[in-house]
Amino acid sequence: MGNRDRILELSLKLLNEEGAQAAGTTRIAQVLGISPGNLYYHFRNREAIVRGLFAGLEAEFRAMMVDDVVPPILPERFAAFYLRSFDVAWNYRFFFGGLHHLLRQDEELAASYRQLQAWAIDELEGIVRQLVKDGSMEKPRSKNGLRSLGLNTWIIWMNWIRFVQISGRDQVTRDDMIEGVGQIFDLLVPYLDPAFEKAARRVLTRELRSNPT
Amino acid sequence: MGNRDRILELSLKLLNEEGAQAAGTTRIAQVLGISPGNLYYHFRNREAIVRGLFAGLEAEFRAMMVDDVVPPILPERFAAFYLRSFDVAWNYRFFFGGLHHLLRQDEELAASYRQLQAWAIDELEGIVRQLVKDGSMEKPRSKNGLRSLGLNTWIIWMNWIRFVQISGRDQVTRDDMIEGVGQIFDLLVPYLDPAFEKAARRVLTRELRSNPT
Numbered sequence: 001m002g003n004r005d006r007i008l009e010l011s012l013k014l015l016n017e018e019g020a021q022a023a024g025t026t027r028i029a030q031v032l033g034i035s036p037g038n039l040y041y042h043f044r045n046r047e048a049i050v051r052g053l054f055a056g057l058e059a060e061f062r063a064m065m066v067d068d069v070v071p072p073i074l075p076e077r078f079a080a081f082y083l084r085s086f087d088v089a090w091n092y093r094f095f096f097g098g099l100h101h102l103l104r105q106d107e108e109l110a111a112s113y114r115q116l117q118a119w120a121i122d123e124l125e126g127i128v129r130q131l132v133k134d135g136s137m138e139k140p141r142s143k144n145g146l147r148s149l150g151l152n153t154w155i156i157w158m159n160w161i162r163f164v165q166i167s168g169r170d171q172v173t174r175d176d177m178i179e180g181v182g183q184i185f186d187l188l189v190p191y192l193d194p195a196f197e198k199a200a201r202r203v204l205t206r207e208l209r210s211n212p213t
Numbered sequence: 214m215g216n217r218d219r220i221l222e223l224s225l226k227l228l229n230e231e232g233a234q235a236a237g238t239t240r241i242a243q244v245l246g247i248s249p250g251n252l253y254y255h256f257r258n259r260e261a262i263v264r265g266l267f268a269g270l271e272a273e274f275r276a277m278m279v280d281d282v283v284p285p286i287l288p289e290r291f292a293a294f295y296l297r298s299f300d301v302a303w304n305y306r307f308f309f310g311g312l313h314h315l316l317r318q319d320e321e322l323a324a325s326y327r328q329l330q331a332w333a334i335d336e337l338e339g340i341v342r343q344l345v346k347d348g349s350m351e352k353p354r355s356k357n358g359l360r361s362l363g364l365n366t367w368i369i370w371m372n373w374i375r376f377v378q379i380s381g382r383d384q385v386t387r388d389d390m391i392e393g394v395g396q397i398f399d400l401l402v403p404y405l406d407p408a409f410e411k412a413a414r415r416v417l418t419r420e421l422r423s424n425p426t
Contacts, residue, residue: 019313019314019317021234021314097313098313098314099375099379100232100310100311100375100378100379101232101234101311101314103379104232110381113379114379114380114381117379117380140399140402140403141402142399142402145399145402148395148396148399149399151396152365152369152396152399152400155368155369155372155373155376155396156365156368156369159368159372160368162312162313163368165313166312166313166316166326166327166330167327167330168323168327182361183361183364183365183368186353186355186358186361186362186365187365187400189353189354189355189358190353190403190404191403
């Protein structure tokens with residue numbers, strides 16, 4: 001692994017543990033045992049590191065959306081997709097925790113983030129639309145019902161870890177994450193075909209059982 | 214208005230405009246045109262100001278919950294309650310925007326916040342339970358369905374303004390707020406009695422029309 005990747009890996013760890021505001025370049029160089037000069041050679045400043053990390057988040061997120069959501073959407077696959085999405089959120093939790101502040105500091109990052117977010121909400125809407133098409137879900141009767149489901153899914157997904165941390169659970173467990181999956185799953189439940197719901201929920205329950213707190 | 218109240222009022226304005234991380238005591242004293250000594254006489258530090266502001270948020274939030282949600286819950290009243298709740302969130306938007314950071318800095322504030330949050334989620338669950346009791350809503354078929362609705366309502370409510378800001382809409386408009394009301398309302402829609410839904414939505418639509426962007 002090159003120095004650039006080592007810096008990114010360690011920064012991700014530090015930022016996740018201490019929050020997006022905490023770790024500066026001096027600290028990162030110190031923990032990594034390299035000179036500030038070496039660090040600056042790879043990243044001009046902290047913003048550049050955060051942009052490098054965001055590129056990783058974006059790649060993982062887009063890969064997941066493309067790999068996991070192939071029509072027709074089967075319930076087991078769908079549950080696995082939700083679980084994986086929370087792993088991605090967990091791996092980059094510093095980002096969603098400190099989002100408002102990070103975007104205020106860096107217009108370039110803000111533009112990239114907004115593009116990803118708009119795409120993600122469209123995709124989430126597309127997924128529920130596909131579920132309706134597959135006959136796995138009833139269409140909501142309200143006008144923008146599918147859009148609203150996609151948007152609510154996004155908002156809960158992106159804020160879940162922050163919510164758990166804010167609630168005072170310092171050690172966010174695997175079960176907390178599966179609870180988050182349950183919260184976004186519950187958005188769809190009133191519309192889902194009961195057989196689809198049952199099969200998807202079986203996967204989530206199995207995950208819960210295999211990971212005791 | 215005494216100095217203490219003036220400091221709180223101005224701090225709220227500054228924090229809301231510039232974000233929870235921006236305004237320090239020096240800045241607040243300067244903008245207020247008082248000496249730092251005068252400021253420190255009323256508030257030992259920035260944390261004390263934030264705690265004072267949180268007390269205001271808590272009072273407004275609790276009053277709203279008690280005033281507005283009297284059984285049986287009528288649709289017009291219910292819509293008005295949702296609208297009012299977004300006004301409260303707006304008035305204290307700095308708090309929800311910078312929440313994770315603020316709570317990390319102040320254990321006393323964190324404890325008060327967590328108590329309010331736990332109470333609020335219980336109350337939101339109680340409201341949907343009451344809607345079921347009133348015959349205005351079907352009970353969700355999943356085991357913790359009412360709890361899950363209360364929790365999702367809370368998460369979307371507390372993160373909505375941050376979401377709008379993050380999305381790059383610098384000027385959060387009244388319509389953005391009514392869209393947020395629509396998002397939490399949509400959580401209940403699949404379970405609601407159509408007549409109740411229609412009456413509540415009429416109030417929201419009227420609000421939208423009376424406040425063009």
